[in-house]
Amino acid sequence: MATVASAVEEVCGRAKRAASALARADSERRNAALTEIAAGLIARCEEILQANAQDMQAGREAGLSAALLDRLALDEDRVRAIADAALTIVSLPDPVGEVIEGRRLANGLDVRKVRVPLGVVAVVYEARPNVTIDAAALCLKSGNAIVLRGSSSAAHSNAALAQVAADGVAAAGLPASSVGLLAGGGRGELAELATQSATVDLIIPRGGEGLKAALQEVATVPVIYAASGNCHVYVDAFADLDDAEAIVINAKTQRPGVCNAAETLLVHEAVAEAFIPRIVSGLIAAGVQLRVDERTRALVGGQIDSLRPASEEDWATEYLALTLAVGLVDSTEEAIEHIARYGSGHSEAIVTRDTVAARAFQRGVDAACVYVNASTRFTDGGEMGMGAEIGNSTQKLHARGPIGLRELCTFKYLIEGDGHTRG
């Protein structure tokens, strides 16, 4: 235990010292680090693939599922895609030094609120080795040092990638310890990391509910949970039903395994007769399993294999699969109440032509992203014009929605006077 503790402390301490140099580094130098990293990935692709082959071999021996092995696997194309993603981040505007607001006070003091890096950001993630570079690139671009803690199943891949990142940073004249990698050594290491409040400013976990619960129990460092999404589409009495069908199908099926996919469809009873049979066949044709309330079932009738009664649990479930709960409501107000009760505050959509319903929904629904006549699938930093993201937050403090470059920053007030004293 003592050696785990000291290794974590050492990596975080070195990252903290590096953070001070990063915070003072100009945009050009931080971008140069990213460009070096991208070049290093291409130049050292062979080395990375060899490391990955070791992880794949171990994974197969350990009996990892085909899905997990696919998430773990790298090839030349995937490494190139990782390098391209880093270069895309180079082209994003620098958040550091942005003047968020400013004013001259009545007494002549000039106040500016200026964006600055957080310091040290730790990212805890599971299988996918590409996160190693994606997360490092976002943190370095925003002037932060990063401590990476991947899973042991990707240990060789992550080590090779983190080494390329550290070398790239060094090649740009910044401290190599700006990129720290932990061994991936189980829950003891995680607890150690979660309590490094003297050196680590933020932890972002990317993983399942088990990881979140483990962190919540022990963390003294602030954590922003890249959270799950139990997202709804509500088809209002005044919906354009063509739009509604397109949005429901898109929100459910375009990529069902992600947090901004829809998990429940609510339909106003006034359009249920026209819409339910149509959307049910559309969804079933797209391979979606349905969990429906009694009134929905009555409108479809007959015995359909893909249709089962919705239980209380269904309304609360994030399926992350081709499954959708479907229910009727009698008003926009009832839809809002259903979402307040079961939603996770991620992404919620209304389909309507009625401005009154649209405004009521946008004001009444308490979520990171509230859509009118658009698919929930747009909740994504890239799609929303914020650049790349490191996750999506359903918390209300600091970052809500996509966690991009600005959200990886804090700010400080710079105040200038001519010998001002307070009277």
Next chain:
Amino acid sequence: MATVASAVEEVCGRAKRAASALARADSERRNAALTEIAAGLIARCEEILQANAQDMQAGREAGLSAALLDRLALDEDRVRAIADAALTIVSLPDPVGEVIEGRRLANGLDVRKVRVPLGVVAVVYEARPNVTIDAAALCLKSGNAIVLRGSSSAAHSNAALAQVAADGVAAAGLPASSVGLLAGGGRGELAELATQSATVDLIIPRGGEGLKAALQEVATVPVIYAASGNCHVYVDAFADLDDAEAIVINAKTQRPGVCNAAETLLVHEAVAEAFIPRIVSGLIAAGVQLRVDERTRALVGGQIDSLRPASEEDWATEYLALTLAVGLVDSTEEAIEHIARYGSGHSEAIVTRDTVAARAFQRGVDAACVYVNASTRFTDGGEMGMGAEIGNSTQKLHARGPIGLRELCTFKYLIEGDGHTRG
């Protein structure tokens, strides 16, 4: 224990339900609540003073210090001042509904990032009963319900004030349970409050280190600590020494018991010979006790009662009293390093005419407020043009510096399309 738990849960649950009505209430109605509260304070002053007399009587019997009794005491003037403070908050701009930023995306989607209330804010505070109304007014203005948890020594005063607040809210047509008051029943109650993550969105503790430690141990609800300030004034080689003297005296003595008062003076060795004797006599004349390093002592010489050697602990101490640590540094860089080591990230000042030193200090010091040629005493929402504040944060996430109306809010993205789906 079961009864404590259910009482806390009940108050927080009712506040959560009220929050939904508050979030939808227009600015006019929320302002009307504050106006009603101010009127109620004046109309029911006698009732409030009677409740306060009970607390004062109990306090005297319990042997509270004169200072604590003074903090606890209300009279007609103090009640009027509390009412006036609430009316001042009416006149501040409404943070709710502010469009923070917005854009039209390439695909025609319109995105707006809009400020919205957090929901339920809990404020945990010690003796001063005025906090009951100040905190309630700030939370109601920003569309939040509030749960108040004062100290048992002010129980009668707080109950009377919270009742006036709840009645004022009801008179404005909003739920009275928007203002909840806990009994002030010890650490069990505090722990209960700190784990109401289903209903409470934020806890703001206003109190000493013991309170913070108690919360940090158990809280699952996010906490913003209204933190302590170990603030520095650094007098650079190119300082105007008249400005330097005025700023040091102001930052130390104008109100020594508050978090933005200076606790350490650092002087560049190049001006030490000219500045140290002068500032030492100025400070001693103002009744300040000094803790000095060896080089400072050598410049003053002789035996002065108010001068003692500074220990390692002195550099780290927030005196909150007429005591100041004084040390020499050989460069701006050394001053920045000293502040990084001992500072609490609150308010830091450089006095200099040199633009290079000023820029280096503002970029290099990691604190909420970094001053050039001004006293640290300006770190205050009112002074900084942000309106009233509920405390000062030295955290880096969400709120840094004064916690005003905007900081009591979160935001959501409102996204509007014409049937947009993701390709």
